Amino acid sequence: MTAKPHPDDRAPAPIRAEALEALLTEKGLVNADGLNGLINRFVNDVGPMNGATVVARAWTDPEYRERLLEDGTAAVGEFGFAGPQGEHIVVVPNDAKNHNVVVCTLCSCYPWPLLGLPPDWYKDPAYRARVVREPRVVLSEMGLNLAEDVEVTVWDSSAENRYFILPERPSGTEDMSEEELAELVTREAMVGVAVVGSPT
Numbered sequence: 001m002t003a004k005p006h007p008d009d010r011a012p013a014p015i016r017a018e019a020l021e022a023l024l025t026e027k028g029l030v031n032a033d034g035l036n037g038l039i040n041r042f043v044n045d046v047g048p049m050n051g052a053t054v055v056a057r058a059w060t061d062p063e064y065r066e067r068l069l070e071d072g073t074a075a076v077g078e079f080g081f082a083g084p085q086g087e088h089i090v091v092v093p094n095d096a097k098n099h100n101v102v103v104c105t106l107c108s109c110y111p112w113p114l115l116g117l118p119p120d121w122y123k124d125p126a127y128r129a130r131v132v133r134e135p136r137v138v139l140s141e142m143g144l145n146l147a148e149d150v151e152v153t154v155w156d157s158s159a160e161n162r163y164f165i166l167p168e169r170p171s172g173t174e175d176m177s178e179e180e181l182a183e184l185v186t187r188e189a190m191v192g193v194a195v196v197g198s199p200t
């Protein structure tokens with residue numbers, strides 16, 4: 001009888017992914033070109049700029065903001081942002097008194113069509129476990145120190161709801177165009193581990 005390997009003893013994720021891909025290709029279940037195309041699309045074409053476009057629109061168009069908070073999937077679909085891991089997008093707004101941050105405690109659910117593929121820190125078991133228990137500590141380790149009177153809420157993404165943070169529009173941006181505003185918005189701010197800073 002063989003013991004089941006402890007999770008830590010398993011081969012690293014990239015090796016397991018490669019083995020899985022080879023097996024699925026061999027069985028004819030996936031096509032290598034199609035898979036590479038999908039990966040390239042999410043690495044190169046889709047990235048946080050999609051999310052930043054949505055944020056800049058919400059900052060400049062109150063009616064769009066309303067639609068976005070009401071039905072995230074439909075509102076981002078107005079830009080054509082849709083596809084795998086883009087179903088059931090729920091948008092949560094940050095403001096001066098309420099700070100929201102996203103995690104997937106189970107795995108790495110993430111709104112691909114808006115942010116591309118998740119960064120390594122998002123998939124890190126330490127982030128996933130700790131941000132729920134001690135969000136302020138984790139956020140401060142990541143460089144975000146929140147005032148005592150700011151309420152912090154952690155949202156656990158899943159296949160049912162993929163959360164996306166609408167950061168607060170920083171001061172000093174009143175005269176900026178939508179395109180200029182989009183350039184200020186970072187991936188980290190749209191996951192809620194950072195805020196969008198005022199332009200210098």
Ligand code: FE
Binds near residue numbers: 106108109110157158
């Ligand atoms: Fe997940």
